Amino acid sequence: MGETLFIAHRMPFPPERGDKIRSHHLLKALAALGPVHVATFAETAADYAAEPYLAEMAASHVLVARPRRLAWSGLKALVTGKPVSLTAFASDRLAQWIAETLRDRPIDTVFVFSGQMGQYIPFGFQGRVIVDLCDVDSAKFEAYGASRRGPRAWVDRRECRLLRAEEARLGHLADATLLVSEAEVALFKARTDRPPRCVVALGNGIDTAFFDPRGAAPQPELAASAKPNLLFTGQMDYAPNVAAVERMARAIMPIIRQRAPAVQFHVVGRAPTAAVRALQGVNGTRVWGEVPDVRPFLAAADVVVAPLAIARGVQNKVLEAMAMARPVVLTPEAATGIGGSDPEHYAIGDSDAALADRVLTLLADRQQAAAMGVSARRFVVAHKGWAAALAPLADLVGHAPRVRDAA
Structure with missing residues (x-):
């Protein structure tokens, strides 16, 4: 050429x-x-x-x-x-x-x-x-x-x-x-x-050498907490991401906390809008904003969530979490184009109640959650490298x- x-x-x-x-x-x-x-x-x-x-x-x-x-x-x-x-x-x-x-x-x-x-x-x-x-x-x-x-x-x-x-x-x-x-x-x-x-x-x-659980220590504060930690990552002035974290904090977290009151939800990503910042403290939500490196937060998360209602293309945030061997709970929209299968590589929920149930199941069965994370990374390494x-x-x-x- x-x-x-x-x-x-x-x-x-x-x-x-x-x-x-x-x-x-x-x-x-x-x-x-x-x-x-x-x-x-x-x-x-x-x-x-x-x-x-x-x-x-x-x-x-x-x-x-x-x-x-x-x-x-x-x-x-x-x-x-x-x-x-x-x-x-x-x-x-x-x-x-x-x-x-x-x-x-x-x-x-x-x-x-x-x-x-x-x-x-x-x-x-x-x-x-x-x-x-x-x-x-x-x-x-x-x-x-x-x-x-x-x-x-x-x-x-x-x-x-x-x-x-x-x-x-x-x-x-x-x-x-x-x-x-x-x-x-x-x-x-x-x-x-x-x-x-x-x-x-x-x-x-996905850069599977960079997003590797062996290369990032868990974020200290989350790692030291005895409370289960859920995580959403992304550009937080992007409208579908804003809608997703509002849905998680205001609709899904109340269902989760009825059965597991200690669960915390962390939002990590640059440029959080006023609507995102307003979620601070809502149903166990903490808004971190931009961080130098998202990998420690992924490493410390018990479950990564992607409750997106509008999701065009392939969600890098999902691939990154899978590469870090994290169990991921997501909507059918967020799973589009990822490949893999439920429940081997991730867990899909098609409603607020279903998403909450999949999260709670993984929190209750840490062995299943760990196996899902291992399978997810293995899948990404085999099929999703650049x-x-x-x-x-x-x-x-x-x-x-x-x-x-x-x-």
Whole structure:
């Protein structure tokens, strides 16, 4: 292959949240195949601090500050008729750098990470185009629109409709459209009335050497407690995660504590919203916020929970817990794309009462819980490493691009 232009909506360093973990490993794999030029956005001081790592991996790069002006993006979206998700990531500077790179470098592959960045695919480009949608974003906004009321519901329904059209456009334009699981592939195909060229499931992986129970001592305070500890990890300003921990604290924990009053629920993850912080002390809930390393908390957890009602793609938080040999209780939605089976590798509950019952069963039978954790790690090591997950990538970028008309 020649050179690749990699366009991502977030800086692929540091790899400390789901989308950045995936983009990081994709970039790493592409860089092993040939020179890669990266165009991406920075949002935090940590993004800028990690720029030397990006510079070391990329042949060239541009890192553009993305202002957090959601209200302005929304107004611009209304005026232009575009999704807010696109206007929020629109940048003249990024577009100019992309145009100059295509002019000056022998780019034969444009790799777009996340549908928001499809707007930067150059008009008339005759090389290979690969779009990694990760999951079907329009379906997420459809679920939001169905669960909310008032103006916000209208905005979500509008976003769903416009993103659905954009996803169909990208599927028709790209030589290959990637999604994180076969379930997402099926959903994508079912939601588009414009036939996609080629749709491929390319799963997420996990760094099983890093997420290894032998490499992390349990968090001291949790380890010293005689009380059973439940744990949820994730980006805590992400709406499905917020809804999940509210559900756990306010609906599931009361059921659990009726039979086991000492059980504690810990929420670990950066940027907790006001709604998440308000859970502090509710039914044994403790909100920790961002921590330097999530592994000690995983190592100390008796059970990891993922009571997600909206879960697109594959949940990295579940893979991380399984790699750390923790028993996991989760919803059917959170189990999608993980593989494995219930009850060997995890425990599924399809209601608040069922989730509570699965947690209580594991707390009462520590031998069963430990066996589940061991089986979970064994499964992840065998099937969910990044090398195995991204093995098809070389073939995808090695195929000759088709001759395309303008899209």
